[in-house]
Amino acid sequence: MSIEIKNISKSFGSFSALNNISLKIENGELISLLGPSGSGKTTLLRVIAGMESPDPNPDSHVLFFGEDVANKPVGDRKVGFVFQHYALFKHMSVFENIAFGLRVRPRSQRPSENAIRDKVHSLLSLIQLEGFGSRFPKQLSGGQRQRVALARALAIEPQVLLLDEPFGALDAKVRKGLRDWLRGLHDELNTTTILVTHDQEEALEVSDRVVVMNQAKIEQVGAPADVFHHPASEFVIDFLGNVNVFHGRINQGQAVLDTIRVGLSDPNVPDGEQANVYVRPNDMSIARNSMSQASMAAKVTRINRAGVQAKINLILDNQEEIRVDITMEQLLELDLQLDDAVFVHPNKARVFVPDYTI
């Protein structure tokens, strides 16, 4: 089911949680709302669910398959909501938790006892917890509880699944496992799914598209590869992955950092403007001498070999600290030691000029 959000704003007192947000979500896609705390992602999710109402505005709409749901209370929207802290009904068994949505239906729409039992059992095997029906939430681990919460939401055959930081309260390893499992589940069921998370690795790994949010606004929407490699703003490049930032100035259509020149896609930026040059750690090289390339002098302060790549911390002449990731082979070739004086050089850079869109 496709969802369209038009011109939605929401404030709590003087705090603006959503500022004129518009977004279209395609039928059957798994889309993440990614951003730091306070960016508005959970508020947006709750507005879609019907748990919060947007600020009144004749141009604001929330449309499910083209139908305006403004007057539909949350119980009528057929959304499956999964909470960060599970919100399982403590005093009911796993079976009763999952069956809940079916049991509270008005008599005319309520399935028979047998139908309920079959549905719950098929969901239990979907979440790989067959036989757990008679257990109680406090007897389950965090990952198991979250799967039950998901099954409970799926039982009502929702049009859209809304997941509010579902793995936030779990250990890293469990989180990764559940993430893969969720993606597999989505591929099988194809329910439109909206996932709220502050974990960028999660968003990039699991989604069809990512919506990067910051301070009540949408920074960028796109496929994970797009937002990572073609960030639309300083916030996006800074938020996703590690990045080094250098401060230089614009001169004759180029960003200038000491001896380094970075070409700009828009040559009309006025001279003298401040240029923020962003370079990812693995887009930099280290060399023993400056050679013919424009480069910066730096001193090695830390070598971290624990990981797939070697992470080198360096300090520039102007006391700025940077990080460069190189392969183990490159590390061996260079034979780097602490306090070595070397030269660093960016292979790829992205320039942002504050207050000026390039």
Added chain:
Amino acid sequence: MSTNTKGIKIGQQDPTWVRFLVISISIAFVALMLVLPLGVVFWEAFRKGVSAYLDSFQDRNAIRAIYMTCLAAGIAVPLNLVFGIAASWAIAKFNFRGKSLLIALIDLPFAISPVISGLVYILVFGMQGWLGKWLEGYGIQVIFAVPGIVLATIFVTFPFVARELIPLMQEQGSEEEWAAISLGANGWQTFWRVTLPNIKWGVLYGVLLCNARAMGEFGAVSVVSSNIRGGTNTLPLHIDALYNDYNSVAAFAMASILALLGVITLIGKTLLERKLQQETSSSLESSTTEESK
């Protein structure tokens, strides 16, 4: 209630003689101030033997007093229970203007002297009171009659259930209720199936205390009753009357029932407190991270 596991290590940092002294003083003080009065009630009641004890219950006035007490409690407790649940629900799950005022008002009967509580009822419902005159026209007498006793009892026991449930429901949050609503449950279903089971121990605790106070209330009902024996005397008032007649065995015999009620309340309270603590610590666990998938 304290279950401080740190206490063992820290306590041993105090010199032994200090510990000995402090513990002895505590036990002595409590024994003198609390245990002794409790024991005295039963001792005095049985002073003239068991048969004298049992005789006091044959008195018609005694039976009537017991009946009045049960009536007042029987009305006050359920009414305050419903109110308590409604108010806590409103306070814990919603935000509205005047919320703090509501909370302060709920605590009010707790703080006011019972005599003043009784007095205000006379002012409203007494013969010269606002509503008193109006009700008299309908032949309803409130003060110096049964309705007055019931009303005064409701007033003084009013906060108990609410005070217990408000922090409990606030702590539990409303996520489970939101989950239920998102799954299609209506308000009533959500309340019965989700909210109520979560607060059942708190409700029991509140009811227990409410009942103890309702049955034992003295000051407020003293003021609004006519102290006519066999008429509007509750058990505490009857005890007062017997005592003033120097009929001490009967007075203490009646008192022993209430003392027994007090002890039962105390035991029930202690058990329920443990139960409540267990519930809060297990719900805390659900928000911490786990090991296995």
Added chain:
Amino acid sequence: MGYTLLYLSLIVLIPLAALFLKAATMDGAEFYATITSKRVLAAYRLTFGASFIAACINTVFGAVVAWSIVRYRFAGRQLLDAIIDLPFAMPTAVSGIALMAIYGPNGLIGKHLLPYGIKTAISPLGIVIALTFIGLPFVVRTLQPALEELDGEAEQAAASLGASRWQTFWRIIVPSLLPSLLTGFTLAFARALGEYGSVVFVAGNLPMKTEIASLLIISKLDDADVPGASAIAAVMLVATLLILLSVQGIQWWSQRRTGRA
């Protein structure tokens, strides 16, 4: 919500309003004369004085008891902990006659002290004893959570820096407990001010000598002097409210100081 408000208004608001309105029907001079008559002033002095002393006793001994329960382990500790609430659970009239049976002229303890000229009943001393009984749980129950929350590490740090146990106690523990002590004291004080049932038997109710304010109100009612009773009650009510406000004030002040309640 509607049900809540309706119930609340009927049961609480209207009666309270009536009290103040009735007191207001007396004209200013009459009101003043009533609340400052000798008998009434004596009752105030007695009530406030005895409540204050009882609250002080409870603060000291209550702290001792709370400390034992939280910090030490000994046989019967849990029983002690449970019994603290006895004054809450016991009807006041029962406590009243029990106290009289102990401290009265023929009472268990009273009769031994009488020859020494110590009257533990029909005297202000008896009143103080009764009010101590009634206020004990307040101090203990207010201190217990505060004691449990005390950071053992701060004490261990002090010890490691060379402080003696006594110094640690006075310089570190007592300051952090001060807000709770004050709150407990204030609650015990407020409760004692309004107490009736447990006091009225032991006091003997001699006007000008052992007549507490609550009893005076009832006497006035027996004399059908409703306005007079209301006047006295209004003064007591205002005092109680002021005391309760100061409890809130203490908690607010301590929250500002330490960043937590």
